[in-house]
Amino acid sequence: xxxxxxxxxxxxxxVFQIDVDAPLVARARKAGQFVIVSSDAASGxxxxxxxxxxxPEAGTIRLIFQRVGKTTAAMADIPVGGALGYVAGPLGxxxxxxxxxxxxxxxxxxxxxxxxxxxxAMKEAGNRVITILGARTQELVILEDEFAGLSDDIIVVTxxxxxxxxxxxxxxxxxxxxxxxxxxxxxVIGPTIxxxxxxxxxxxxxxxxxxxxxTIMVDGTGMCGGCRVEVGGKTKFVCVDGPEFDGHxxxxxxxxxxxxxxxxxxxxxxxxxxKHRCKIGLK
Amino acid sequence: xxxxxxxxxLQELLDKQARGELKAKDRYAIPPQDMxxxxxxxxxxxxxxxxxxxxxxxxxxEAMRCLGCANAPCVEGCPVRIRIKDxxxxxxxxRFDHALAIIKENSLLPAVCGxxxxxxxxxxxxxxxxxxxxDPNMSVSIGRLERFxxxxxxxxxxxxxxxxxTGKKVAVIGSGPGGIxxxxxxxxxxxxxxMFEAFHKPGGVKVYGIPExxxxxxxxxxxxxxxxxxxxxxxxxxxxxxTRTIEQLMQEDGFDAVYxxxxxxLPKFMNIEGEYLVGVYSANEYLTRxxxxxxxxxxxGADTPIAAGKKVAVLGGGNVxxxxxxxxxxxxxxxxxLVYRRSEVEMPARIEEVHHAKEEGVIFCTLQNPxxxxxxxxxxxxxxxxxxxxxxxxxxxxxxxxxxxxGSAFVLDVDTVIVAIxxxxxxxxxxxxxxxxxxxxxxxxxxxxCRTSMKGVYAGGDIxxxxxxxxxxxxxxxxxxKAINADLAAKKLS
Ligand SMILES: Cc1cc2nc3c(=O)[nH]c(=O)nc-3n(C[C@H](O)[C@H](O)[C@H](O)COP(=O)(O)OP(=O)(O)OC[C@H]3O[C@@H](n4cnc5c(N)ncnc54)[C@H](O)[C@@H]3O)c2cc1C
Ligand SMILES: Cc1cc2nc3c(=O)[nH]c(=O)nc-3n(C[C@H](O)[C@H](O)[C@H](O)COP(=O)(O)OP(=O)(O)OC[C@H]3O[C@@H](n4cnc5c(N)ncnc54)[C@H](O)[C@@H]3O)c2cc1C
Ligand code: SF4
Ligand code: SF4
Ligand code: FES
Numbered sequence: 083x084x085x086x087x088x089x090x091x092x093x094x095x096x097v098f099q100i101d102v103d104a105p106l107v108a109r110a111r112k113a114g115q116f117v118i119v120s121s122d123a124a125s126g127x128x129x130x131x132x133x134x135x136x137x138p139e140a141g142t143i144r145l146i147f148q149r150v151g152k153t154t155a156a157m158a159d160i161p162v163g164g165a166l167g168y169v170a171g172p173l174g175x176x177x178x179x180x181x182x183x184x185x186x187x188x189x190x191x192x193x194x195x196x197x198x199x200x201x202x203a204m205k206e207a208g209n210r211v212i213t214i215l216g217a218r219t220q221e222l223v224i225l226e227d228e229f230a231g232l233s234d235d236i237i238v239v240t241x242x243x244x245x246x247x248x249x250x251x252x253x254x255x256x257x258x259x260x261x262x263x264x265x266x267x268x269x270v271i272g273p274t275i276x277x278x279x280x281x282x283x284x285x286x287x288x289x290x291x292x293x294x295x296x297t298i299m300v301d302g303t304g305m306c307g308g309c310r311v312e313v314g315g316k317t318k319f320v321c322v323d324g325p326e327f328d329g330h331x332x333x334x335x336x337x338x339x340x341x342x343x344x345x346x347x348x349x350x351x352x353x354x355x356x357k358h359r360c361k362i363g364l365k
Numbered sequence: 366x367x368x369x370x371x372x373x374x375l376q377e378l379l380d381k382q383a384r385g386e387l388k389a390k391d392r393y394a395i396p397p398q399d400m401x402x403x404x405x406x407x408x409x410x411x412x413x414x415x416x417x418x419x420x421x422x423x424x425x426x427e428a429m430r431c432l433g434c435a436n437a438p439c440v441e442g443c444p445v446r447i448r449i450k451d452x453x454x455x456x457x458x459x460r461f462d463h464a465l466a467i468i469k470e471n472s473l474l475p476a477v478c479g480x481x482x483x484x485x486x487x488x489x490x491x492x493x494x495x496x497x498x499x500d501p502n503m504s505v506s507i508g509r510l511e512r513f514x515x516x517x518x519x520x521x522x523x524x525x526x527x528x529x530x531t532g533k534k535v536a537v538i539g540s541g542p543g544g545i546x547x548x549x550x551x552x553x554x555x556x557x558x559x560m561f562e563a564f565h566k567p568g569g570v571k572v573y574g575i576p577e578x579x580x581x582x583x584x585x586x587x588x589x590x591x592x593x594x595x596x597x598x599x600x601x602x603x604x605x606x607x608t609r610t611i612e613q614l615m616q617e618d619g620f621d622a623v624y625x626x627x628x629x630x631l632p633k634f635m636n637i638e639g640e641y642l643v644g645v646y647s648a649n650e651y652l653t654r655x656x657x658x659x660x661x662x663x664x665x666g667a668d669t670p671i672a673a674g675k676k677v678a679v680l681g682g683g684n685v686x687x688x689x690x691x692x693x694x695x696x697x698x699x700x701x702x703l704v705y706r707r708s709e710v711e712m713p714a715r716i717e718e719v720h721h722a723k724e725e726g727v728i729f730c731t732l733q734n735p736x737x738x739x740x741x742x743x744x745x746x747x748x749x750x751x752x753x754x755x756x757x758x759x760x761x762x763x764x765x766x767x768x769x770x771x772g773s774a775f776v777l778d779v780d781t782v783i784v785a786i787x788x789x790x791x792x793x794x795x796x797x798x799x800x801x802x803x804x805x806x807x808x809x810x811x812x813x814x815c816r817t818s819m820k821g822v823y824a825g826g827d828i829x830x831x832x833x834x835x836x837x838x839x840x841x842x843x844x845x846x847k848a849i850n851a852d853l854a855a856k857k858l859s
Pocket of ligand 5: 310321
């Protein structure tokens with residue numbers, strides 16, 4: 083099986099979208115699921131990426147990824163016609179989709195990619211979808227058009243005010259949660275720190291909240307336990323029990339510490355989220 | 366020269382045997398042949414196999430120690446009933462290919478079993494020679510002999526014959542030892558066989574768990590190569606239950622029989638404070654990162670990192686714990702502690718592994734058990750608080766129950782903790798296969814033919830037995846393949 087890249091698009095400075103031949107995954111995948119991929123079958127790292135979309139007819143899946151380290155950098159460099167080392171999946175439990183009423187979808191940074199599939203499915207199930215997209219600055223806002231097309235309402239915020247409102251996602255989220263009637267569900271996907279603060283908001287307003295966790299993974303099948311998090315006081319494996327969980331039950335602080343396991347990565351991760359942390363922390 | 370004198374010794378023994386004068390006491394007098402090993406210090410810094418294998422001369426001398434007991438009690442101890450007495454006699458006579466042929470009647474993977482079977486609680490436990498000396502270490506080294514003939518042959522190795530096509534399709538889920546045996550045996554019967562593996566490399570625990578220094582990956586690869594030559598189709602990166610369900614395989618993809626050999630791949634944790642700290646690994650994660658993903662070569666061709674601890678504690682006393690501890694040594698740890706709550710005699714690990722671990726400098730902390738793992742401000746492991754234990758009354762397992770000594774708490778200075786206290790069954794198949802019966806521990810329920818509650822679905826190995834052994838998984842693979850072949854033949858007739 084050759085996991086050939088059939089389309090390649092750069093969405094922003096560091097965000098890429100590729101369509102890859104993976105017919106079985108394309109047929110089986112549901113919103114909320116992910117795949118494990120590697121840039122190189124012989125020596126590459128196994129990394130999890132959400133299936134952002136799929137074309138079962140053509141047998142392709144869409145991956146949207148941020149270039150953060152070696153594997154994603156190598157993937158960004160593979161041209162159309164080239165191939166990934168492998169694609170395994172789909173993995174994880176699919177999102178529970180039903181008609182809840184009003185669903186507010188909050189995406190931060192690359193979190194927009196996994197969110198898109200879920201928002202689409204929520205809309206198809208007859209929900210009213212309100213989308214909040216947040217990013218540091220304008221060029222990091224990805225997939226805005228796609229969200230605009232499916233949402234009943236869309237709010238874009240940036241840290242620096244270069245696009246949309248100058249705010250953090252928690253601000254419009256708070257406003258929407260204070261409306262009467264309250265939204266029936268919130269789906270929040272983004273940097274861990276953002277999910278943590280969004281959950282604090284929705285908890286205040288008692289709006290049930292789903293988050294999608296992006297812990298470090300190896301196998302993605304429940305074999306290694308590397309992806310474990312504490313949810314409601316119990317050990318859960320994100321790859322088989324998740325990746326989605328009740329955000330009000332997740333021990334985010336502990337998860338953030340675990341995500342710093344590999345020192346090199348720690349630095350990069352921190353730089354990236356530091357700004358958010360300080361700002362949100364001040365509120 | 367020593368070799369010359371050894372050769373003369375063997376010749377004398379053979380001559381005596383030819384004259385019908387070789388007595389049991391002559392055989393008892395033959396010293397057990399030691400296995401040459403890599404130097405204990407040198408091997409701390411390489412991944413190469415530790416045990417180097419017998420020479421032909423050593424193998425024949427060792428084989429001469431066998432009494433050829435009429436009732437051959439050793440055979441009863443072998444889960445797959447290899448005709449031990451007969452193959453050992455062939456080795457003694459120097460007919461190594463005959464010996465291999467005898468082993469292969471019952472075991473497809475002698476190079477593996479010879480290396481990793483817990484012989485001292487199986488075949489060698491029953492051996493009359495060991496009994497005579499009241500020491501299982503004095504038994505005929507059946508496993509080493511098996512390994513010897515297997516290694517000789519693996520250089521060449523012929524592909525088994527395949528019967529004409531039956532037009533039936535068999536799916537094998539999981540490429541562990543059980544799956545490999547099922548694939549080979551059903552393919553030989555002429556069925557079209559596809560093996561599905563979740564990982565990107567086939568082989569099961571033998572590639573992701575058991576390290577190179579104990580079982581070279583080349584041996585596993587050779588087994589896989591033989592399967593491919595026989596025409597077995599191997600599909601990696603395919604997670605049954607997610608990519609396709611068992612029902613889809615049977616209803617839509619036309620498989621007539623499915624063997625489930627997905628192993629026991631769900632690591633248990635201690636559920637103590639501090640288990641989420643950075644630096645706490647399951648042995649599965651630690652070994653997968655290093656074996657399968659080759660994290661020891663991080664930055665030099667491999668992309669998967671591992672935090673190489675300087676002071677490592679491994680929790681547990683089985684083979685998995687030994688492998689993790691010895692791997693930590695090789696990744697450059699200065700101190701490796703093996704923390705086990707019972708005493709050394711209760712350790713389930715193979716004696717040879719315990720012995721090798723000690724030689725490599727692993728520090729054994731028996732009758733100790735962690736209470737909690739201590740972390741720094743930023744969430745990294747900085748120590749492990751343990752209690753000392755003593756052995757009390759026997760428990761349900763018949764082993765004496767360890768009892769904590771009051772006020773004995775102390776802190777072990779470590780930066781990495783590897784939890785190797787066992788694996789439960791992976792729940793993925795259970796979650797995605799309605800109608801398949803599992804017991805309350807999550808193991809698949811099978812009959813004596815390894816048939817499950819679903820028609821056409823068979824299972825074996827760790828998913829049935831709980832975390833067991835390679836030879837038991839192979840034994841079940843044999844049984845399941847026999848049932849599949851019989852059931853498919855019957856189906857054709859009906
Ligand atoms: C279920 C799930 C879905 C995901 N979906 C997406 C997605 O759709 N798009 C996307 O861009 N990213 C996604 N991620 C995150 C993505 O897996 C990591 O960005 C990727 O592993 C980085 O690999 P790298 O080699 O390029 O970088 P590295 O150099 O390995 O690491 C750089 C950064 O990535 C994080 N990271 C490293 N290894 C992993 C790992 N195995 N799992 C998660 N994070 C890791 C580190 O914390 C670090 O900050 C998802 C993660 C999970 C668990
Ligand atoms: C570190 C370690 C050391 C050990 N040492 C010894 C030893 O010295 N001697 C000994 O006898 N035994 C030892 N064992 C135990 C032995 O390895 C197992 O008992 C044996 O491998 C079980 O075989 P199995 O056929 O059940 O398959 P396994 O070897 O467990 O392989 C199962 C395979 O199925 C795949 N799989 C799982 N789920 C799916 C799915 N849904 N779809 C597709 N594929 C799937 C897995 O990726 C895996 O490759 C050790 C185990 C470990 C972990
Ligand atoms: S397969 Fe294992 S138990 Fe059987 S004879 Fe060989 S080493 Fe002994
Ligand atoms: S029990 Fe020991 S001595 Fe007797 S036949 Fe078996 S291996 Fe030989
Ligand atoms: S990634 Fe290994 S258990 Fe989840």
